[in-house]
Amino acid sequence: MWWFAKHKKVDIIAAGWLEGMTDIHCHLVPAVDDGSRSLDETRQLIEAMRSVGIQRIITTPHIYRRYPHNDSDTLRQAIERLLPELSDLEMPLTLGAEHMLDEGFETHLAKPLLTLGDSKYLLVETSFVGAPLDLYRLIQSVISAGAIPMLAHPERYLYMDDKEYSRLQGAGCAFQLxxxxxxxxxxxxxxxxxQQLLERGLYSFVGTDTHRIERFRKTIASAKTYARYEEPIRTLMSNNQTLMPPHEQCTSRASM
Incomplete structure (x- = not known):
């Protein structure tokens, strides 16, 4: 019986795990990165995200050299053009950004920072091949700029090991699953x-990292994981809500 309970899997969509979620990592600004390709796709994504329980969204377009026109100024202009087109959907949508820690990163610290919601957290990532040689200096530059580095999807950096994760947290990084x-x-x-990082309690926040409607629909059609992760995931979702201004925080089962 103990073994069965530990290894039981559930469909997290059917089980309502995303009900009330504030998604803090997704790519919904159309035609600025590898996320949504059009206004129509953005509308489809928002409707699909709402259908699984998501109630608030911080969209986080990429800022790095692959998209040279993306910075805090141009992305703010893009979201200002976008929001009136989405007003009928009544989905609270806030702009953040996902910053690549590369040789051009520090130039963006001189501009107004696109932190997440009403917080000081700045979403950052590294290459999936390897971290920059000056990773810890770049992390310190975020902190010196008055922000808190939040490392996106650390589980995808398979070149890292337990020691590296611990060192990153010790340097001041929060982790986003x-x-x-x-x-x-x-x-x-x-x-x-x-699973390992979640069981070690290293994550503080959670996002969907949604990009394209086809992939999102396929993902939610069969999204199963171990039932034992429900409680820690709800805790992370509750943490997500703290990033929003108090009057914009939504109520979810995670905070009841």
Whole structure:
């Protein structure tokens, strides 16, 4: 009986795990990165995200050299153009950004920072191949700029080991889980790494990292993970809500 309870899997969509979620990592600004390709796709994504229980969204377009026109100024202009087109959907949508820690990163620290919601957290990532040689200096530059680095999807950096994760947290990084890493979206190795980090209590926040409507629909059609992770995931979702201004925080089962 103990073994069965530990290894029982559930469909997290059917079980309502996303009910009331504030998603803090997704790519919904159309045609600025590898996320939504059009206004129509953004509308479809928002409707699909609402259908699984998501109630608030911080959208986080990429800022790095692959998209040279993206910075805090141009992305704010883009979201200002976008919001009136989405007003009928009545989905609270706030702009953040996902910053690549590369050689051009520090130039963006001189501009108004696109932190997450009403917080000081700045979402950052590294290459999936390897971290920059000056990773810890870049992390310190975030802190010196008055922000808190939040490392996106650390479970996907398979070049890291336990010692590196601990060192990153010791340097001041918070960790953000990609929820669907736990359901095998990125393969078995990433799934196992996500399980390990979650069981060690290293995550503080959770996002969907939604990009395209086809992938999102496929993912939610079969999103299963171990039932024992429900409580820690609800805790992370509750943490997400603290990033929003008090009058914009939504009520979810995680905070009841």
């Amino acid at each position: 990609n929820l669907f890493s736990l359901t095998g979206m990125y393969g078995e190795r990433v799934e196992k790494r996500a």
